[in-house]
Amino acid sequence: MESKDQRRRSDRARTAILTAATEAVAELGYAKTSIEGIAARAGVGKQTIYRWWPSKGAVVLEALTADQQDVEWPDTGDLTADLHLVLRATVDEFADGGTSATLRALMIDMQQDEALSEQVLTRVLGPQLAATKRRLESARRAGQVADGIDLDVAVEIIFGPIYHRWILRTHPFDQAYADTLTTLAVRALGAP
């Protein structure tokens, strides 16, 4: 085996790198952020980055997940109200510049990096989608979601439009949108 003794890892360097990565992406955008730039900004040799991360995307992903808490789904028994709450919170989060730029960046690199794609999916997007599916299962038990509906598609009916508008910027991305989308999604899912 080679150099992977976590015990000897410098936490000062690790923290400096993650901080520098976050700052660089926020400041320059993902495309113009380079490994060399992160290293210089962090006051670190670039080899130290290559020693612990395989790619720029991996560094940025860890920087993103380092300081994030999972979005938890409420379950008050009222699907419409809970959905409304979550969509408004999601719009807020995505409208924010920092997290938004980073996540957008990762979704870019996912398209050309298989390993990173899997990481982002399992560590960031997957849990969110799974939590949503769980909430929908609960709603179905309560008779608020029609039987026979494919819940994976139901999740996409909810978040697909969000991502669509967030990525393409076709229309305003605001609270009013969260409201409208909530109504339509509930119409799609609800038992008649």
Added chain:
Amino acid sequence: MESKDQRRRSDRARTAILTAATEAVAELGYAKTSIEGIAARAGVGKQTIYRWWPSKGAVVLEALTADQQDVEWPDTGDLTADLHLVLRATVDEFADGGTSATLRALMIDMQQDEALSEQVLTRVLGPQLAATKRRLESARRAGQVADGIDLDVAVEIIFGPIYHRWILRTHPFDQAYADTLTTLAVRALGAP
């Protein structure tokens, strides 16, 4: 003004460049495709590319739109049937490697190139979304879409899930998906 005399433009070079760009993206993927690579493949000086296009994205965009016909919406009077048809066709088109890789690539570059973003939106995505909205207006007149529904959001309810699954690859992207999605979308839009 300087060098913009379209009359003197070599059509041989232009065609060779667009063909080479399409091939290169299909073969290497967008990220590994370079302007130099396209020039070499086309048997062309790279200055000839820089003379007529501002960026790699612009070349690829023109290569994509060169040989594409707009997806037209049928209007048989039956929204469900028409929607079903279009979604199946869309899934087919997106599942295809060639067009898919190119469009995916453009959506990547849109995130970091303002001008390109506008071009892709107005020349590729926009017309598709507008056509969909028109079909929904027709359906609303026929009483198949409830009054008061925001048609821009309605369009996103339809295509948002498609893009979501296509980009993130969370679940199989096939005809069965088109079927399921059709059902849910119609539920969301339909008058009770």
Added chain:
DNA sequence: ACTTCAACGAGACGGACCGTATCGTCTCGC
């Protein structure tokens, strides 16, 4: 037919980053 002039193919150029390979130096675990 002849002139003319911009587009053409080719490729040199400086610069930015890539990812790898070594330098001494520092520091942690034994």
Added chain:
DNA sequence: GCGAGACGATACGGTCCGTCTCGTTGAAGT
């Protein structure tokens, strides 16, 4: 303390960028 391995720093060969020349070619204007 001693040794191993991570550290900051930096040199290296590559690739590609975008700009800038070269002659050469070929179509428009006379």
